Amino acid sequence: MKKLINSLIVLALVGTAISCSNSESGGKSNKGALASSAAEKVYVAPGEHDEFYAFMSGGYSGNLTVYGLPSGRMFKEIPVFSQFPTSGYGYSEETKPMLNTSFGFVPWDDAHHPDISQTNGELDGRWIFINGNNTPRIARISLTTFETEEIIEVPNSAGNHSSSFITENTEYVVAGTRFSVPIPQKDMPIKDYKSNFKGSLSFISVDPEHGHMDIKFQLMMPGFNYDLSHPGRDKSHGWFFFTTYNTEEANSLLEVNASQNDKDFIAAVNWKKIEEYVNNGGGTMMPANYAHNVYDESTHTATTTMKKEVLTVDPLKVPGAVYFLPTPKSPHGCDVDPSGQYIIGNGKLSADLTVHSFDKMIAAIEAEKFDGEAYGIPILKFEDVLAGTVKSGGLGPLHTEFDGKGNAYTTFFISSEVVKWKLGTWEVIDRKPTYYSVGHLMIPGGNSRKPFGKYVVAMNKITKDRYLPVGPEMEHSAQIYDISGEKMELIYDFPTHGEPHYAAGCPAELLKNNAKKIYRLDENKHPYAITSPDQAKVERKGNEVHIYMSTIRSHFTPDNIEGVKVGDKVYFHITNHEQDFDVPHGFSMIGQNSSELLIMPGQTKTNTWEPKKVGVWPFYCTDFCSALHQEMQGYIRVSPADSDIELSWSLGED
Amino acid sequence: MKNAGIIMIVGSLLLLGLFQFPLWTIMLGAPQYPEPLGMHIFVNGIRGVSEFDVQNINGLNHYIGMKVLPTADEMWEFQAFPKILIAIVSLGVIIGILMAMKKISHNWALIWFVAMSILGILGMYDFNLWMYDYGTNLDPNAIMKLMDADGNPMTYKPPLFGFQKLLNFDVESLPNVGAYMMFVGMSLTVLAFFVGRKSATTT
Ligand SMILES: [Cu+2]
Numbered sequence: 001m002k003k004l005i006n007s008l009i010v011l012a013l014v015g016t017a018i019s020c021s022n023s024e025s026g027g028k029s030n031k032g033a034l035a036s037s038a039a040e041k042v043y044v045a046p047g048e049h050d051e052f053y054a055f056m057s058g059g060y061s062g063n064l065t066v067y068g069l070p071s072g073r074m075f076k077e078i079p080v081f082s083q084f085p086t087s088g089y090g091y092s093e094e095t096k097p098m099l100n101t102s103f104g105f106v107p108w109d110d111a112h113h114p115d116i117s118q119t120n121g122e123l124d125g126r127w128i129f130i131n132g133n134n135t136p137r138i139a140r141i142s143l144t145t146f147e148t149e150e151i152i153e154v155p156n157s158a159g160n161h162s163s164s165f166i167t168e169n170t171e172y173v174v175a176g177t178r179f180s181v182p183i184p185q186k187d188m189p190i191k192d193y194k195s196n197f198k199g200s201l202s203f204i205s206v207d208p209e210h211g212h213m214d215i216k217f218q219l220m221m222p223g224f225n226y227d228l229s230h231p232g233r234d235k236s237h238g239w240f241f242f243t244t245y246n247t248e249e250a251n252s253l254l255e256v257n258a259s260q261n262d263k264d265f266i267a268a269v270n271w272k273k274i275e276e277y278v279n280n281g282g283g284t285m286m287p288a289n290y291a292h293n294v295y296d297e298s299t300h301t302a303t304t305t306m307k308k309e310v311l312t313v314d315p316l317k318v319p320g321a322v323y324f325l326p327t328p329k330s331p332h333g334c335d336v337d338p339s340g341q342y343i344i345g346n347g348k349l350s351a352d353l354t355v356h357s358f359d360k361m362i363a364a365i366e367a368e369k370f371d372g373e374a375y376g377i378p379i380l381k382f383e384d385v386l387a388g389t390v391k392s393g394g395l396g397p398l399h400t401e402f403d404g405k406g407n408a409y410t411t412f413f414i415s416s417e418v419v420k421w422k423l424g425t426w427e428v429i430d431r432k433p434t435y436y437s438v439g440h441l442m443i444p445g446g447n448s449r450k451p452f453g454k455y456v457v458a459m460n461k462i463t464k465d466r467y468l469p470v471g472p473e474m475e476h477s478a479q480i481y482d483i484s485g486e487k488m489e490l491i492y493d494f495p496t497h498g499e500p501h502y503a504a505g506c507p508a509e510l511l512k513n514n515a516k517k518i519y520r521l522d523e524n525k526h527p528y529a530i531t532s533p534d535q536a537k538v539e540r541k542g543n544e545v546h547i548y549m550s551t552i553r554s555h556f557t558p559d560n561i562e563g564v565k566v567g568d569k570v571y572f573h574i575t576n577h578e579q580d581f582d583v584p585h586g587f588s589m590i591g592q593n594s595s596e597l598l599i600m601p602g603q604t605k606t607n608t609w610e611p612k613k614v615g616v617w618p619f620y621c622t623d624f625c626s627a628l629h630q631e632m633q634g635y636i637r638v639s640p641a642d643s644d645i646e647l648s649w650s651l652g653e654d
Numbered sequence: 655m656k657n658a659g660i661i662m663i664v665g666s667l668l669l670l671g672l673f674q675f676p677l678w679t680i681m682l683g684a685p686q687y688p689e690p691l692g693m694h695i696f697v698n699g700i701r702g703v704s705e706f707d708v709q710n711i712n713g714l715n716h717y718i719g720m721k722v723l724p725t726a727d728e729m730w731e732f733q734a735f736p737k738i739l740i741a742i743v744s745l746g747v748i749i750g751i752l753m754a755m756k757k758i759s760h761n762w763a764l765i766w767f768v769a770m771s772i773l774g775i776l777g778m779y780d781f782n783l784w785m786y787d788y789g790t791n792l793d794p795n796a797i798m799k800l801m802d803a804d805g806n807p808m809t810y811k812p813p814l815f816g817f818q819k820l821l822n823f824d825v826e827s828l829p830n831v832g833a834y835m836m837f838v839g840m841s842l843t844v845l846a847f848f849v850g851r852k853s854a855t856t857t
Contacts, residue, residue, distance in 0.1 A: 580706060
């Protein structure tokens with residue numbers, strides 16, 4: 001017995017020794033502190049993981065791309081508003097409804113501002129939202145599957161730009177219009193814009209459990225251009241701030257005519273007050289027509305519902321709901337610091353930043369110190385709400401983010417730089433050039449109560465000579481700065497896909513353990529799914545032929561099909577029977593006027609083929625799934641339209 | 655003698671852990687499986703370490719012509735072993751009670767231990783036979799028919815104990831908690847014998 005105890009002790013010691021040596025090898029990343037070179041700061045060794053996720057909007061790609069920080073490596077492009085032949089998104093029968101709008105099927109958009117869901121003002125990693133700018137839409141993307149789950153069209157909006165920003169408990173995702181338009185739309189002379197057009201600000205509620213979106217109300221504002229917005233947070237939670245330009249209400253040559261007023265406004269909206277008004281039956285229900293597209297993970301299928309009305313609110317009917325804060329020089333970005341105290345107007349035609357104080361704003365409202373009104377909405381006195389001005393020395397400020405340590409970082413498009421300055425004292429601490437003409441910048445969590453102020457990513461609009469030349473059209477360029485010290489340090493430069501306008505980042509730990517690896521086959525509720533290969537079949541309904549097919553390494557079931565005729569419409573309903581991580585199968589059919597399908601384990605996807613020629617036509621798996629991938633293929637025999645060959649199907653028979 | 659009886663009872667009961675914890679675990683790691691696949695061998699069946707591991711092991715093995723892993727009702731062992739185990743545990747507990755009541759000699763603890771050891775060795779032998787069949791009785795129409803360095807058809811018997819390289823897989827076969835509990839339990843029955851003998855000689 002003593003021997004046994006001794007040997008158990010030895011075993012225990014061996015165990016400790018092993019775990020010690022593990023922790024030693026895990027500590028090697030600290031080496032960077034000894035020789036702090038830029039290369040070491042961005043180097044993520046093969047097989048190791050980045051510290052942060054960065055979700056960058058794709059701009060005119062219509063999609064969202066996922067990167068790692070600090071490596072700048074791209075992990076995934078998530079199709080959102082654009083058809084994506086890689087996976088079949090927007091081509092497959094299941095996902096075509098995602099791109100439905102009141103204008104019909106719109107297979108593209110201009111994706112701008114991603115924002116991660118929050119709880120108590122901190123990133124919670126459930127969903128990420130992004131706006132479609134061109135045909136106004138808001139999308140919600142799951143952060144477990146990293147797939148688009150929902151898209152809601154925004155009626156009465158045009159140029160959905162001051163979007164999609166969320167309140168600190170994800171109560172609302174907010175979408176403001178950039179272009180004012182006649183509401184409701186009507187045939188009228190363009191020159192009658194002034195005082196006839198309206199700008200809608202939409203507050204879209206988010207169901208806390210499923211994330212489902214629903215337009216709670218639209219605030220019908222004067223016909224300005226609502227450029228960008230951000231929620232109040234902490235002390236200013238319950239308010240939302242929108243920058244405006246073209247308060248001149250010009251309808252032509254805006255570059256001159258919308259730049260005449262010395263000051264435009266930041267609109268401060270007390271949404272809690274309006275919410276209360278609406279909950280008590282306030283507002284006017286207005287006829288509308290807009291699409292609500294929801295993807296169901298269990299059926300792997302999206303459905304479109306056309307909504308027929310929307311609740312509108314006249315701001316004048318809710319006293320105390322909206323105020324205008326005069327802000328110089330056509331402000332672009334509208335940013336709120338982590339404490340909720342400072343509202344920063346980035347006057348894009350000036351050198352200076354205007355910072356408003358939330359406390360001063362409340363005091364001025366309570367004292368009713370107004371400086372006139374615009375369309376009945378009280379204008380506060382500039383001097384009464386001003387907290388300070390940052391004399392930056394730069395030109396063309398656009399956007400500001402925060403590090404959570406009392407500093408702010410502002411991009412300057414014209415002078416092409418990032419400027420670090422101190423909240424409260426307004427002094428400039430540091431400035432670093434960007435390459436070139438930076439638009440947005442992003443600090444992970446920089447748009448929340450709790451930023452992770454280690455890196456800032458600058459997203460530039462002009463690339464020119466930064467990379468090997470590839471002709472006139474190039475990807476945009478991003479730069480990563482280490483902001484852990486007093487001075488910023490440029491540590492990396494990488495090309496980005498599409499045109500990232502804004503990005504949202506979060507610590508890797510928030511998401512990496514929740515990411516789905518497979519879809520469970522036993523939870524697949526797709527009406528055309530088969531859960532076992534012996535359910536494979538082919539059915540004819542008039543000229544529609546439905547093929548219920550399954551895939552597993554390395555064959556399709558069935559792989560020989562006869563009895564299809566010219567003029568038929570063939571539906572391939574393919575279920576991937578793998579339940580193993582990262583084993584998708586692809587499917588493509590010769591001459592298909594569509595895209596391939598890439599089917600994840602446990603998933604069912606459908607696409608169609610209309611055979612036009614008699615013959616024997618092959619299909620194959622497009623994903624190099626296994627050593628026998630090249631063998632993963634099959635044939636369909638297509639007979640003349642008047643043929644009487646019966647449908648038949650088989651696998652492995654002679 | 656009372657202590658010896660209690661130790662005997664505790665030792666026997668520890669074998670019940672085999673119903674809750676795997677006896678043996680075989681892990682299969684490969685370049686494309688950084689998180690290895692694995693199977694737990696319980697007295698009443700084989701289960702995946704992760705939910706779909708058995709299915710995925712079967713899927714991979716079909717390339718080299720290995721049979722699918724047996725389900726619980728496809729092997730008589732998985733029916734018989736639980737019953738044998740219940741019987742032997744009950745016997746051990748009864749021996750313990752009788753020892754505590756000084757109705758029987760401490761030698762019964764040793765007899766139980768020897769009987770259990772013989773059964774255990776037989777079990778291991780049977781298990782190894784199955785693994786041999788599993789690794790060598792291959793489908794003649796297998797997709798990949800590989801030869802070893804000597805030109806003989808490759809076989810894929812997992813090791814009974816320890817590590818082995820099989821094609822792209824690193825196979826590791828080790829006892830798990832169930833086996834450790836059995837080991838401790840059986841050691842306790844030996845201890846029961848010695849404690850019983852000591853109290854027999856001192857009184
Ligand atoms: Cu395949």
